[in-house]
Amino acid sequence: MKNPTIKNVSALAGVAPSTVSLVINDSPKVSRGTRQKVLDAIEELKYSPNSYAASLRQTKKNTFGIIVPDIKNPYYIEIIQGLKDKCDKYGYMLHISETNYDIDKEIQELNFMKRMRVNGYVFVGTSNDEHLVKEITDSMVVFIDKIDRTGKIPYIVIDNKQSIYKLTSYLINKGCKNIYYISQTPNTEILFERLAGYEDAMLENGFNCKKNVVISNDLCLNKLDAGYNCIKNIIRHDMPDAVVTTSDLIALGVLRGLHEKNINVPNEISVTGFDNIDYTQYSIPSLTTVNQPRVQMGEIAFSYLVNSDIDVSLNNKVLLISDFIIRESVKK
């Protein structure tokens, strides 16, 4: 039989369709004998329940969605994994979508999710249009690595300003003075905070912090290349003694650029990353970076989604501890 339905199963087993339904859904109120008959029929027909029919009928609220800018970035992947594992474990379905920092793609993906009756959304990093998010008023929304000013949306972040501040101060303590800052265009609060952390540390010590260089937005998708090109431009006219970046990938690109110019890290220049992706402990030199507890972020987002009745207005901010990890890429 081509596409057996619950009716075919019930006929073969000699029971009612609703009984089959109970068996499928592991209801305890089916006798052992009946259950076995049904199971046998399912086996024989190779029956698989039609999820569309079930979902249509139940109007269940067990589907979540996560929207990230770039799925190739290991940072986002681990957030997704934290969320996905919880979803799998507790029987929720998860739609994953990637925007490539493109507003049209975001609209498109969001419309798709609406049609799939997603009832909980996680936005990670930039959402190019706040407006879009406001439209999702009937669903639970959580931000990760993204700040909400309205007080209505819970968001999960580390203390971005503080972590860059501490990292920059650490470099200054080690004797660095001419510290460059490399960031993608700061177009989100998160990135402004990081910049502010850098600036505060520099100004407090009377150093010139105008020297920061930004990479343009369309290069977000190739941060390795962006970091590589950026440092090459910098050393053409100046010699920093440290470079603070807003992404491990940018920092890894910087390491490569310096290597090609035979500039030793950390003896001549210290370099720092951000996120602590797995590879940073294997790079040569290994990378000093700010740790973001990505898997945990995904997991916390999940608990917000399933407890969508918590009063967000009272406590909408989850501030995670973020230590920076000292490795080989900064001066001892």
Added chain:
Amino acid sequence: MKNPTIKNVSALAGVAPSTVSLVINDSPKVSRGTRQKVLDAIEELKYSPNSYAASLRQTKKNTFGIIVPDIKNPYYIEIIQGLKDKCDKYGYMLHISETNYDIDKEIQELNFMKRMRVNGYVFVGTSNDEHLVKEITDSMVVFIDKIDRTGKIPYIVIDNKQSIYKLTSYLINKGCKNIYYISQTPNTEILFERLAGYEDAMLENGFNCKKNVVISNDLCLNKLDAGYNCIKNIIRHDMPDAVVTTSDLIALGVLRGLHEKNINVPNEISVTGFDNIDYTQYSIPSLTTVNQPRVQMGEIAFSYLVNSDIDVSLNNKVLLISDFIIRESVKK
């Protein structure tokens, strides 16, 4: 209104539900005026069609699934992207699932996909149970980086044996004699072929190829670590002049292990990877590796899925050209 349906829209617009359906699906046989009325009603009610209802009704065949072992591995991500982009472009839905090299997870994900009425499957790399695949007789199945012996399933691969053979021969030509081979446990044809390529090259030149070392299967998820540990074990008792690996991640781990022992790559040991993931051109030293055209593989898989009526028995093998890319990690 909470969850407006097509009926609500039709009532507001003063037309029949079927007309609304035509508008939603961009049918040309709706007059301009009617279309506009419907569009206005949709706008006003913020109506979004219920995909479950539509799919249930249509029994469409526009949903594909891709099964990969490890979503964190950049190699798999790009295959997914090649497929996903095509799916987005042509209006297909794609379910992505990760097995973590775990047979139970694979069964679970496959059952989920059956329920979602996925009608085309792409298996990438290992599928731990051939048996499972055989059960999917009513859907199109494509393998990537995985060989089918039955002649019924199209598979997309590079010439694995030949590429490792050529790479090993290249190293031998450069004067390497004591060449180690590091692979995960060879439990698929692909991995056997690669091993055979290495062995052929070694034997032809009268070198001892018994020295290969395998990493155990449960370490697949941390290849960086596996490579790192493996090389450390090797150099404890021997000094290779080259190391051929079956994965860029393994090779990057090897680079790190050698760096920590102050062994220079490539002057003392040459190292090669496999896959050509983006980062390999930024690593220090940059990595000589076998290129796998990942995005293209995903795209080709897509065309098989949509043309599911092609006669696979006639031409079930797509053999892609794979050049190896010479970078800094091998002796000049």
Added chain:
DNA sequence: ATGAAAGCGCTAACAT
């Protein structure tokens, strides 16, 4: 060009 009506496969409410 538009409307009426049937039904996709399932679950939930109610009945027995």
Added chain:
DNA sequence: ATGTTAGCGCTTTCAT
């Protein structure tokens, strides 16, 4: 513990 029935929201004939 099991059966009967209605209907989730849509698309698709078939009429008009």
